[in-house]
Amino acid sequence: MNKPDPTKLSLFGQHLLDRRKFLRDTASLVGSFSLLNLLQNDGLLASEIGLSSDKTPIRPVIDPNNPYASRPPHFDPAAKQLLIIFCAGAVSHVDTFDYKPELSKFHGMKPPGMPAVTFEGPSGNIHKPFWDFSPRGQSGKMVSDLLPNLGGMVDDFSFFHALHSETSAHPTAENFMSTGFTFEGFPSIGSWVSYALGTENQELPAFVAINDPRGMPRSAKNNWGNGFLPASFQGTNFSAASPIPNIATPDSISDAHNKATVDAIERLNAKHLEKNPGDSELAARIASYELAGKMQLSVPELTNIDGEPDYVLKEYGADSSNELKSGYAKNCILARRMIEKGVRCVQLFNGSDASGGNGVTNWDSHGNIHKTHGMQAEIMDQPTAALLKDLKRRGLLEDTLVVWCTEFGRMPFLQANGTGRDHNAEAFTSFMMGAGVKKGFSYGRSDEFGFKAIEGKTSVYDFNATILHLLGLDHERLSFYNNGLERRLTNVHGHVVKDVLA
Template identity: 40%
Template sequence: MCNEHHKKKITHKALEQEEKMMSRRNFLTKTSLGLGAVALGNLMGAGNLFAGSAPSPANGLAGLPHFAPKAKRVIYLFQSGGPSQFETFDYKPELQNMFGKDLPGSVRGTQRLTGMSASQSSLPIAPSMYKFDQYGESRAWVSELMPHTAEVVDDLCFIKSMYTEQINHDPAITFFQTGHQLAGRPSIGSWVSYGLGSDNQNLPTFVVLVSKNGGGQPLYSRLWGNGFLPTEHQGVQFRSGADPVLFLNNPENYDGHDRGRMLDYLKNINQLQNSAYGDPEVEARISQYEMAYRMQTSVPEVTDMSDESEATFEMYGKDSKNPGTYAANCLLARKLLEKDVKFVQLYHRGWDHHSYLPGAIKRQCKNTDQANAALIKDLKQRGLLEDTLVIWGGEFGRTVYSQGKLTNTNYGRDHHPRCFTMWMAGAGVKPGFTYGATDDFSYNVAENPVHVHDFHATLLHLMGVDHERLTYKAQGRRYRLTDVHGHVVHDILT
C-alpha cells in the first residue's frame, strides 16, 4: 500500500509539473496552429511514436464473437419518417371496396392514436392509389413505385410483422437506434464497435451518412452516439464536400511536419493524467488522436469516386455523381464496406406523409428505389453480399385511414406503430422470403410478430454475438442493446 501511495504521489507531482509548464504562452507557441493527427507517426511507424501506449480495441472484447458470424459487416438504410407499408410492400386489394368507410372499432380496439388524428370525427379508410404486382420466383408483392426493388426481390427477406410501442418520431427513432425510447443509450453501431472492434485500423468501425435532402424530421447525433460506452465507439459522420470529416484536415498552409512531436508530448500528458486519475476516457482520447491521423490519408481515398466506372454510376442513378444524395451515399457505403468498415448507418429523411401522400411518396421512392436495388446488385456482383447484411426500414408504419380530408386523388396517413414492413438482405437471411403477415387493414399483426428488440437480437446474432451476453456496466447495473428483452427470429435465417 505504501509503495502504491508513493507511486501515485510521484505521478500527481509529474502531472502538476507538466501543467505548470503548459502556460498559455507555451501552449500557443509550441502547438502553433492547433491539434491534428500524427503525420510524423506514419513515417516513423506507430510503434516508435506511440511506444507503450494501449492499443485501440482492434479485435473487440475477449471471447467475441461468441460463435461464427454470418455477417462481417452491416449497412442499415434507415428511412426516417415512417414509410407507408400500403404504398410499398403490404398489398391490401380488398380495401378498394372500403374507400371512405370508417375504420371498424373492433380493428382499432383500445390502441392509442396520435394527437393529430385523435380529434377526427371519423377515420376514413384510404386504399392505396398505386398498383401492385408479383415479381421474381418468390412472387413477392411490390408497388409500382419501386420498379428497381422489384428486380431484386429474390435477394430480399421481407418482414411484414414488425411492431413497436413508440408512436411519435423522436422516441421511435431513438428506440430503433439504441434499444430504448429515451436518449442516452449507445447506438447499435456503437455496441457493434465495442463488442467486435475494427477490421480496418485506418477507418472508424462505425460510419454515418446522412442524405442532404431537406425537410423531414430532425436527426440528432445522439442517434449514432456512444452513450455510456467509451467515446471511441461513437459513429463518425462523413459529410459531402471538401472536408468529409470535420476538423480532420491540417489547417491551410500548414504541412504538419512537427505535429508528431507535439502529439507525442500531448500523449505523454494524457498518460500521466490517466495514471493519476484512472479515467478510461483518457485512453479513448489517445486512441482517437491516433485514428485521426490515419484517417487523414484513408478518408480522401475512400471518398474519391474517380475510380468508379460510368456503368456503376448509371446503375445507381444520375444522383450518384452528386455527393451527399441518397444514391451517392449508397455508393459510398459500398466503398466503405470494401474497406472493411463494420457498420455503416445511412439516414434518409422525408417519409413523414401526413398529407399529400401520393405525390410525396412517389418522389421519395424515385429518389431511393434505384440506389437500393443497385446496392444489392453491386454487393452481389462483387461477392460482398454473402457476408454483408443490408437492412431497409423506418421507425414505424402508417395508418390505413386518412389523416384529414380523403379524396380520390389525395390523402395522408398518420403514424402507426402496430405493424409495418422492413426488409433485410445478404448474410444469413433467407433470400426471396416473406415472414409475418398483417390483418386485412394492415392495422394489427396477424402472424409471427417481430418486435424491435427481436430485430436487434437477430442483427447481433448474425454478427456472431449473443445479445444477452454483450453487456456493459454503467450506473450500477449491466446494460445491453436489447435491455431484458428480445428473441432471435430463427425462422428468417439460413
C-alpha cells in the first residue's frame, strides 16, 4: 500500500505529526485528568449535568456513627419539616379546585380541539362538574361541594393550577411526583430531605411514610425509597393500624435485663467499629439498629391514637362508622403526632392500589365518577382538613410546609363509557400551606376547559424545586454522585416558583 506523502498532508495532518506538540498536549491532558480527580474527591467538581462554578454540589457532612443527626440547610429555611399528603389515583381538578364555567356552557358537546382518543380509549362529550362550585373564604375562591371541609380553608392555601406531568400512567406518574423520574431506582423527595438535613428527633426515623388503611399506592415503595442514596435515608413505612411489627419487648424479659442487653450490644458494636475504621456501611447498619432499639420505646406511645381526647377523635372523624374514614383519620392524627415529635418528613397517603384501584380504593375514576370520587372524598376531606386545622391551632405550621398533591388530573370530557374521566397529564391542581407560602393565593391557569396548562405552567420539577427551596435547600446543589453523574431530585430542570413564596 502506498504511504502518504507528508508534504501533501493538510495542516491538520501535519499538526498530528508534530512530536513536541503531541507530547506537550498529552502532558496537559494527563494533568487535567489528575486535577478533575482531585476536585471530584473533594466534592468541588461541577457536575456533568451543567452545574456552573458557583453551583457546585454542597454535600452534607454526615457522621457515619449517626447518619440521622440534624444538619444545616444551604440557607435560612422558611420551613424545618415537611408533610406531604398524596392522593393516589389522580383527583379530578375540574371537579374540585379548578372552576371552569365553560364546562357547563358546552356540556354534552364534542370537545373542540381535543383528542378523539385518550389514555384508555375514545373520548366522549364534555361534562360539567359533577358537583356545584361556590365561593369559599374571604378570598371567594371557587371550590366544589365535593370537598366542603378543605374548601373552608382556602384562605390558607397556595394553589398550583397549571401543574403538568410527563406521563399519564399511574406508576410512572407516582414515581415522577415522588422522585423526579419516571423510572424506578431514584431517591424519593423525603429521602433527599433526610439525606440533606437529618432529623432533630433521634428516637424516630427522619422520614416516615404512612400508607392508606387499604394498602400501598400503585408505585409502592418507590414513593419513599432511597434509590442510590445510602439506605439510612429511605422512608420507614408504618401506620396507625399497622405499627412496626415485632417491636414490643416480650413480657418474659424485664426492663433491667433488656437494658443490660442493649448496653452490652453497644459495647460490642463500638469495639467492632474500632477494628474497622472508615467502614461507613457498618456504621450506618449499627446506627439503624440503634434507632430500632430506641423506637421500641417511642413508637408504641406514638401510635396509641386511642389516648387522644374524644373531641380530637371526633374532629378528625376517627369515631366514624365508616371504617376506611376512621382508619385514615387515625393516620392523620399519627401524622400530626410525628410533626410534633420533630420527624423531618412525613408522607401521608390517601388511596391505594388494592384490587387495582379503579376508583374504589383510590381516586382513579374511569367509571361512575360521581359515586367513586364521592366515596374517596368522604374518606379524605374531613380528616385532612382537621389535620391542617390542628397543625395551625398548635402553631406547628410556623415551621412546617404542607403539600397536598396527586399524580395528574382528569379530562374535562367523559370517556366513551359515559360515566368517568380519563387521565390528564397536561393540567392538574395541587396546593401548599404553612411555612413560607402565601395564603389565599392561586398561581397559574389552565385553559377554559381545564384541559391544558396555559399560564404559569409549572412542571413537577418546578414544584419539587420550590419544596426544597422552602426547606432551605438549593435544588441545583443538592446532589449525589452516582454512575458518573451528579444526580439530583430535579434532574437537569426546575425553577423555584417565587410567586408563591410569602
